[in-house]
Amino acid sequence: MTDLVPWLSFNLSVLLLVAYEWRVHHVGQRQPERLARYANAKLRMHWVVSLSGKPGHEIVAVQALRNSLMAASISASTAALAVMGALSMTGPSLAANLSRWSGENTLHTLLQAMLVGLLFASYVCSALSTRHYSHASFIVSIPVDRPERAELNSAAANHVRRAGLMYSWGLRLFLMVLPAVAGVVHPLAMLPATVLLVFGLRLFDQPANDVEVD
Structure with a gap:
């Protein structure tokens, strides 16, 4: 196997992922109802607005946000554990390869670094999601009839929107680990894994x- 073939598999995989995410962003900006992340973000904002005019529903709103916060916390914990596991398994070889960077080990080292980087980015996104859900919980727990609640409703809706998007990105980045793991095992496995990931x-x-239910 020549050095060109593994790099070709890597470049095609990255290009495929970038093209897919660009298309999703392009479509989402113009037709948000066609994509779950944009449609759900809009739904969450409508949820905050609808509850902001219903006195007595503060506990219900906080409980709903707590459930979402727990889901984001689990994702963050899972990503953090995965980062520690990846560093335990690849740390020594990654450090050794970085110290003697060469053409033979460049792709393998890059894939190992990508693996750790994707897991860490997933953790950061999930942690940011918990932060936004926490801020939103403080706001929606304020009684609806308080004047300051009306001033903060837009901030609560924005926090919930950002929390959902960060949670979504945390999951997506965690899934993107698949091609990196496949590439570490064998460079040619990265492209099929990327096709499976995009699907x-x-x-x-x-x-x-x-x-519709009859």
């Missing part, structure tokens, strides 16, 4: 459809 992300991005 999964496409399903992940489809919004829920209304189901």
Whole structure:
């Protein structure tokens, strides 16, 4: 196997992922209802607005946000554990390869670094999600009839929107570890793994459809 083939597999995989995310962003800016992350962000903002005019629903709102916060916390904890596990397994070889950077080990070292970087980025996004959910919880726990609540409703809606997007990105980055792991095992496995990932992300991005019940 020549050095060109593994690098070609790597470049095609990265290009495929970038092209997919660019298309998702492009479509989402113009037709947000077609993509789950944008449609759900809008739904969460509508949820905050609808509860802001209903006295007595503060506990319900806080409980709903607590459930979302716990989900984001679990994702952050899982990513953190995965980072520690990846560093335990690849840390020594990664440090050794970085100290003697060469053409033979460059791709393998890069994939190892990407693996750790993706897991850490997933942790950061999930942690930011918990931060936004926490801020939103403080706001929605304020009684609806208080004047300061009306002033903070827009901030609560924005926090919930950002929390959902960060949580989504945390999950997506965690899933993007798949091609990196496949590439570490064998460079040629990265492209099929990326195709499988894009197919999964496409399903992940489809919004829920209304189901009519007779």
